[in-house]
Amino acid sequence: MAIEILQIVGLGLIATFLAAVLNQQKSSITSLFIVFVGSVMFLILIDQVSAVLQMIERIAKQANVNSIYVETLLKIIGIAYIAEFGAQVTKDAGQGAIASKIELAGKLLILVMAIPILTVVIETILGFLPK
Incomplete structure (x- = not known):
């Protein structure tokens, strides 16, 4: 259980950073990226x-x-x-x-x-x- 939360928090922090970068470049892709990351978190x-x-x-x-x-x-x-x-x-x-x-x-x-x-x-x- 501790491993899953570390994976989710790590993924969340990395995704937050990448979403901020993506938002500056192509904001239309950011929403798709967020949905993808949320789905991966659920699958974990x-x-x-x-x-x-x-x-x-x-x-x-x-x-x-x-x-x-x-x-x-x-x-x-x-x-x-x-x-x-x-x-x-x-x-x-x-x-x-x-x-x-x-x-x-x-x-x-x-x-x-x-x-x-x-x-x-x-x-x-x-x-x-x-x-």
Whole structure:
């Protein structure tokens, strides 16, 4: 884990320097470079993300949690991270209006994905109440 953060920080510092140089020469390429570097940073973390997902699935099986709920929660977390990443890249490219639309879309998709879980929680609470 320490190696990954050193790689990401090192890549970030080098990319920042190169982006400043590129911005002086050809500002149109700078945005593409920033998107590329952000994607490489994400790819560096794929193994860690995979390990976390496997651990969550293992814990859910041990706790006898319905896999549908675990999958839904993981999808919600994935939507949140992907939307945040896309919005940040878009902001870095100077497109704040598009970034805010990406964030809104992520929030709406999370709400839609959460409805089945919210339904189960409400039904469970109602089951505890006396009739």
